[in-house]
Amino acid sequence: MTQATATPAKGYAAHNATTPLAPWNFERRAPRPDDVAIDILYCGVCHSDLHFSHNDWGNGVYPVVPGHEIVGRVTAVGSEVTQYREGDLVGVGCMVDSCRHCQACEDGLEQYCLEGFTMTYGSPDEHGHGGGLTQGGYSDSIVVSERFVVRMPDGIDLKSAAPILCAGITTYSPLKHYGVKAGHKVGVIGMGGLGHMGVKLAKALGAEVTIFTRSEAKVAEAKKQGADHVVISTDAQQMEAVAGQFDFMLDTVPVQHDINPYLNALKYDGTHILVGLLEPLEPAVEGFNLVFKRRVLAGSLIGGMPETQEVLDFCAEHGITCDVEMIDIQNINEAWERMQKGDVKYRFVIDMASLKN
Known part of the structure; x- marks a missing residue:
């Protein structure tokens, strides 16, 4: 130049x-x-x-x-x-x-x-x-x-x-930051651009991955993306069956939604990570859901430049x-x-x- x-x-x-x-x-x-x-x-x-x-x-x-x-x-x-x-x-x-x-x-x-x-x-x-x-x-x-x-x-x-x-770095960065690895159970909430990348990346990191979706029609698609399990989040019985099971929730939903049922699905010391929602939480988070299980409610924004290079290299290596x-x-x-x-x-x-x- x-x-x-x-x-x-x-x-x-x-x-x-x-x-x-x-x-x-x-x-x-x-x-x-x-x-x-x-x-x-x-x-x-x-x-x-x-x-x-x-x-x-x-x-x-x-x-x-x-x-x-x-x-x-x-x-x-x-x-x-x-x-x-x-x-x-x-x-x-x-x-x-x-x-x-x-x-x-x-x-x-x-x-x-x-x-x-x-x-x-x-x-x-x-x-x-x-x-x-x-x-x-x-x-x-x-x-x-x-x-x-x-x-x-x-x-x-x-x-x-x-x-x-x-979409890739937005889901990769929190999974890496919170140390997701083999043996962890990760729930991915939402099945769009972020969600489907979250499934692939969490699987490549060795986690057991469950997709939470409101739509029965997305079950087959979620399995095709590599999810080990699918939970219909509007089904109270299915949500009750997974209470206290997850280490992490990767929440990709960009509109207001009730996160209390998902907090309930976390183990003690579990972490719920918001990557899609920028608005106030509505309905409100029940303090009980955090305090009584030492759960963490966290947020994450894209990733820095070194980590953006890292996720590209990771995807190339794993064919993602x-x-x-x-x-x-x-x-x-x-x-x-x-x-x-x-x-x-x-x-x-x-x-x-x-x-x-």
């Missing part, structure tokens, strides 16, 4: 909270010495893309190009870049910067940066031109600091690896892939409608070659 000039890019953007995504031409920042320029090949479609663009969380900004499950090929590197070179296959996940100097960042836990991490889209780009916003992966290219780029391992399927950068349905960028609005209805198993991935049409 000899000349630091902004580069033209094209993608699909939300221009407000209510209209469909539409094509948009914009600029990527002038690359810095530590930057990697990437030609985007694939981008996963996450529920967060929809929520942010629809301003469901009240923090929407426009225009915004969503997408934080990015797989691409390096086209150029800055003079200070040491880990990557032109032609390398790489990934970019949910964050593209942080303060880099607080305790969390020094510990490789950039997602807990004390000054707040920079999201891949919709965040003020501290190093951008003209103080603009970061723009995500529903586009043809991206420029990212080397620290926030990961390497795609040899042999990994690039298309199905894209969601590992969000995300179940994906490929789409063209021109069909993104229809895909979002289907995603809202739960009509996808389990992640849409955009083939960015379609953007050239």
Whole structure:
């Protein structure tokens, strides 16, 4: 990168909270010495893309190009870049910067940066031109600091690896942090993009895995994903039968739900980990369910950069892939409608070659 000039890019953007995504031409920042320029090949479609663009969380900004499950090929590197070179296959996940100097960042836990991490889209780009916003992966290219780029391992399927950068790391990080291993019993609550990855990863770590689902129709699918057992959470008898059995609950449900029955399914010293819900717990947690069994209610957010590389390597080693349905960028609005209805198993991935049409 000899000349630091902004580069033209094209993608699909939300221009407000209510209209469909539409094509948009914009600029990527002038690359810095530590930057990697990437030609985007694939981008996963996450529920967060929809929520942010629809301003469901009240923090929407426009225009915004969503997408934080990015797989691409390096086209150029800055003079200070040491880990990557032109032609390398790489990934970019949910964050593209942080303060880099607080305790969390020094510990490789950039997602807990004390000054707040920079999201891949919709965040003020501290190093951008003209103080603009970061723009995500529903586009043809991206420029990212080397620290926030990961390497795609040899042999990994690039298309199905894209969601590992969000759904994969979101479920892998708490399983690793809490030490899930052979002999542990893990319950996975919910059978969507996060849940099906949670099953595969917990199984690969050696755990005995049970899926908790509200739907009788998902029993066969849960078994196909590798679950040892399936519990219909709306069946009081089935829930009573598993009381006090589990070491961990990985709770991937993104909407309010009663966690008390799941706490009751934990052993003493069991841990219930929230990775999907950002709203207040409703109904309230009964203190009895925690105090009388020394149970822990915990939360976990994506993963730091070292751990994001680790989960990619782990998935490549164990042959773990995300179940994906490929789409063209021109069909993104229809895909979002289907995603809202739960009509996808389990992640849409955009083939960015379609953007050239």
